[in-house]
Amino acid sequence: MAGQSLYRYSLTMSGTIGMVGSVFKPAGLHTLFGIDMASIVEDRQPLSGFVSGGQDSVLFSTIREAADPELRAGLLDAFFVSEVERRKPVPDVLDRCASLIASSHGMVSLHNLTEESGLGRRTFERGFLRKVGMSPK
Numbered sequence: 001m002a003g004q005s006l007y008r009y010s011l012t013m014s015g016t017i018g019m020v021g022s023v024f025k026p027a028g029l030h031t032l033f034g035i036d037m038a039s040i041v042e043d044r045q046p047l048s049g050f051v052s053g054g055q056d057s058v059l060f061s062t063i064r065e066a067a068d069p070e071l072r073a074g075l076l077d078a079f080f081v082s083e084v085e086r087r088k089p090v091p092d093v094l095d096r097c098a099s100l101i102a103s104s105h106g107m108v109s110l111h112n113l114t115e116e117s118g119l120g121r122r123t124f125e126r127g128f129l130r131k132v133g134m135s136p137k
Helices: 028-033 055-065 069-087 093-103 110-117 121-132
Strands: none
Touching (some): 028 069, 093 110, 093 121, 110 121
């Protein structure tokens, strides 16, 4: 799992790389797993810390053993779909506001967001930081 990145970075790797990843909407990881996204800004955490029970060893060995990168990505996506079906997360007003910011390319005022949410400015900012990992400004 990777939090929001505030700075540019580059990776230099050699040899065989077996990474696979999925990209979420800005508030998606918090909504699905309840992660305080502010705690992992500029940080990377193994997915195994968020997967319950023995499910992680089966999932990761299946992904690791898949030879084709597209198959590995499909397995990871299938895992996230099953987590959505199992957890049944319900998007809230902060999810909608994060989506509004993304769809408007950040061209929405904080005033309009707090009006949309029905929350006070500070309550909105604290909740948004926890859910997205960044200030809404």
